Every structure is written in structure tokens, then in C-alpha cells.
Amino acid sequence: MPRVQVVENVMKANDQIAAQNRRFLDEKKVLAVNLMASPGAGKTSFVMRTIETVRDHMRVAAVEGDTASQVDADRVATAGVPVIQINTGGGCRLDANMVRPALEQLPLDEIDLLLIENVGNLVCPAGLALGEHLNVVISSLPEGDDKPYKYPGIFMAVDAVVINKIDLLPYLEFDVAAFRELVAGLNPKARIFEVSCKTGAGLDQWVEWLIGLHPGIKAHG
Amino acid sequence: MPRVQVVENVMKANDQIAAQNRRFLDEKKVLAVNLMASPGAGKTSFVMRTIETVRDHMRVAAVEGDTASQVDADRVATAGVPVIQINTGGGCRLDANMVRPALEQLPLDEIDLLLIENVGNLVCPAGLALGEHLNVVISSLPEGDDKPYKYPGIFMAVDAVVINKIDLLPYLEFDVAAFRELVAGLNPKARIFEVSCKTGAGLDQWVEWLIGLHPGIKAHG
Numbered sequence A, B: 001m002p003r004v005q006v007v008e009n010v011m012k013a014n015d016q017i018a019a020q021n022r023r024f025l026d027e028k029k030v031l032a033v034n035l036m037a038s039p040g041a042g043k044t045s046f047v048m049r050t051i052e053t054v055r056d057h058m059r060v061a062a063v064e065g066d067t068a069s070q071v072d073a074d075r076v077a078t079a080g081v082p083v084i085q086i087n088t089g090g091g092c093r094l095d096a097n098m099v100r101p102a103l104e105q106l107p108l109d110e111i112d113l114l115l116i117e118n119v120g121n122l123v124c125p126a127g128l129a130l131g132e133h134l135n136v137v138i139s140s141l142p143e144g145d146d147k148p149y150k151y152p153g154i155f156m157a158v159d160a161v162v163i164n165k166i167d168l169l170p171y172l173e174f175d176v177a178a179f180r181e182l183v184a185g186l187n188p189k190a191r192i193f194e195v196s197c198k199t200g201a202g203l204d205q206w207v208e209w210l211i212g213l214h215p216g217i218k219a220h221g
Helices: A002-027 A043-054 A071-077 A096-105 A152-156 A166-171 A176-186 A203-213 B002-027 B043-054 B071-077 B096-105 B152-156 B166-171 B176-186 B203-213
Strands: A031-037 A060-066 A083-087 A113-117 A134-140 A160-164 A191-194 B031-037 B060-066 B083-087 B113-117 B134-140 B160-164 B191-194
Touching: A002 A031, A002 A096, A031 A043, A031 A203, A043 A060, A043 A071, A043 A113, A043 A160, A043 A203, A060 A071, A060 A096, A071 A083, A083 A096, A152 A176, A160 A176, A160 A203, A166 B166, A176 A191, A191 A203, B002 B031, B002 B096, B031 B043, B031 B203, B043 B060, B043 B071, B043 B113, B043 B160, B043 B203, B060 B071, B060 B096, B071 B083, B083 B096, B152 B176, B160 B176, B160 B203, B176 B191, B191 B203
Parallel strands: A031 A113, A031 A134, A060 A083, A060 A113, A134 A160, A160 A191, B031 B113, B031 B134, B060 B083, B060 B113, B134 B160, B160 B191
Antiparallel strands: none
């Protein structure tokens, strides 16, 4: 079965590089978060709001993954944090080997938190390790409350689910309780945060959770 | 280069089966539309509205692609049209070989229009032929007006772009003119339709376009 063999080798190679990335991040005491979502769920806005909310407590850097363009990196750079854009050249997700050179270029000795924005996709990035400590999926209200049912793989593979665009609740038919039940059924340990990147609501709880999980925040001058 | 070889063979095999599917659809005088979009852009609602709007003119069948579950097929079946669910088992798009058995099961002699709802994804389905005559991407307002810039591959590969959830315009920052300009820059020949599957707005123009492209609608008793 030569083709299966190839796939297994590729996955194994990725996992080895991901483990190296993670050891490197551990040495540097950097907590790394892999942010996944559909296109347009608000990943970049969430990165921006997280930076703004956490900046008195932790220093942040970002890796922005996209199939093309560097609009996201340009936008995140306006927040005054180090940022690296990775273009996958049409590929539907980041992998550990793409992230490695970004880690070498970022000033990780001065950083506590690395936000890695994956390519907009609810299928491909699920379960492919980059070296992160936390996997998070952002699901936005306009996408509908049935997404965990239709894309179970990614909802089962994460540590937290962020429900974004909660400010649109009055204008949409979205059953928050039903959504929470679906997530709990697939992944009972996943934390769920309800946020609005437009108003800033709910960001405090998310950031408190990150701070609580950090192994040792650096003293910054 | 054995790995490149494998990829080329897989693509070639898909294209051959897609060509067979298309010949079969041509013989049966069925116009087939491949509908692609992000998760939650409103693909199934668009299928439902299209069926409702076109039903006095054409008979419709549907193929529903998902990574898991059959909620979409169950929903489309309530419209009283033949529908086949294809589960990709985690795969991020349909391919021609998955669609083939569905074509054999559907009563194509009594059908004029086949709507194929692909897996929710703006990367994987782009450019992979299923046998369809028309490729359409649905982009919904909450996803933001920069999607053509960030996922150019799919916007370049389509015959039409549907802007869905236009009813949410008062609540969102979405520049319709800027979006249209981005699409025109990537794909000047693509038709653009502004619709709301909530209110039904814009569906008439879309259906008129389909009717105009049909090679020979059957007389139905």
C-alpha cells in the first residue's frame, strides 16, 4: 500500500517537527495557541482584541496563516506586536514545518503568548499539530448553531470554543444553549467563551483563562 | 518524483470521471451546478430558495456533501425533491467519484437542474471538477468583504458569485462595491447576484440566469 505509506510518513514527519516546535516554545516559556475557524468568523479581529485585552499582563506575538495575501499580518502589525505572515500557496492549513521558520524569526525571549492564526477552514487544520499548547476553534453566530454537528472533527480536537459575533444575536436565529449542548456532547472538556470582537464583550474571561494556563509569565521592564 | 506523480494521476483520474459524469448529465439534459462556500454561508438555504423559486419552470434534484451527518439532505427532502447525501468521512470536498453513484441513483430523466452542495470550504473544492456545468461560490455578508482577496483561487474558478445574507447590511460593515471590484479584478466574467435567503430577495435574477443557460428544459406533465 504505497500511497497509505506516504501519508503516514508525512504525518509522522509533521508530528516530529511539531514536537520540536513545542520543545522550543517550552524552553522560551511561550504559550502557543492555534486559532482555527471558517473564513470570516473573525479570527484576525479576535487576535487584535486578545492583544489589546492581555497587553498589561503578557507580551504577544502572532503568526498569520493565509492561502494568499498579507492583509492580516499588516492589520495585526498595527497593534505594535511582532508578526510573521505565512502564505500556504493555496494550501488549506498550516503545518509544523511552515511554522518552524516563523518561530526562529520571532523574538520569543521577550514574548509570553504566541497566537497562530490558521487558514480559514473547518476541516483541514483539525488535528494537525503545529507545536501549539492550546487548540481553539472560533465559531461565529452567522454560521449557524449546527456547525459542531456538521464539522465534528474540529470541535472534538480543541481545548476551547469561542462563540464570536454574539452582538448579532438579536438579528439572527441562533440557539446558544443548543450550540453549547452540541459542543458538550462532542467534547465535554472544551471551555466555551461567548465574545463580541465588535464590542469587546467576553474577552476578559478568555484572557483570564490564558493567563491561568501560562507556565511562567516573564517580568517585563 | 514519485509523490508528484501520484498527485497527477489522482487529478487525471478525477478529471476523467468528471468528464464521464458530465457526458451523462448532458445526455439526460440536466444542468448541474456545483455550489461552494464557507461553512455557514447559507448553501442549504440557497438550495431551498432556488428549488422554491424555480419549481414552476424546472424540476430539481440535489446532492448534499458534508463531512458527517445528513441534516442538509433531510432538510432539502422536505422540499419534495429527490436528494442524495454524500458523506466524505472527514474529507474537505466532494470529488467526481463520490458524485458518480449519486447520479446513477437520481431520476435524471425527470430532472432539469441538479444542485450539488459541496463541503463547506473556500480552499479544497476550488477547481476540482465533479461533472458540473456551472461553478458558483456563495459568500455571505458576515464573512467580510475581503474574502476574494484572501481566497482568490475559488473566486477565479467560478462562473458566478452569490452575495448572501444581504438583509444583514444595516448591521455589518460590508462594502458591496469594494467586494464587487475585488471579484471583477480576479474574474471579470463572473456574474454577481445579491440575495437574501431569509427574505427571498434577489433569487429571481439568479433563477432567470439558470433558466437562460439551460440547454433544453423538459416538458413536465
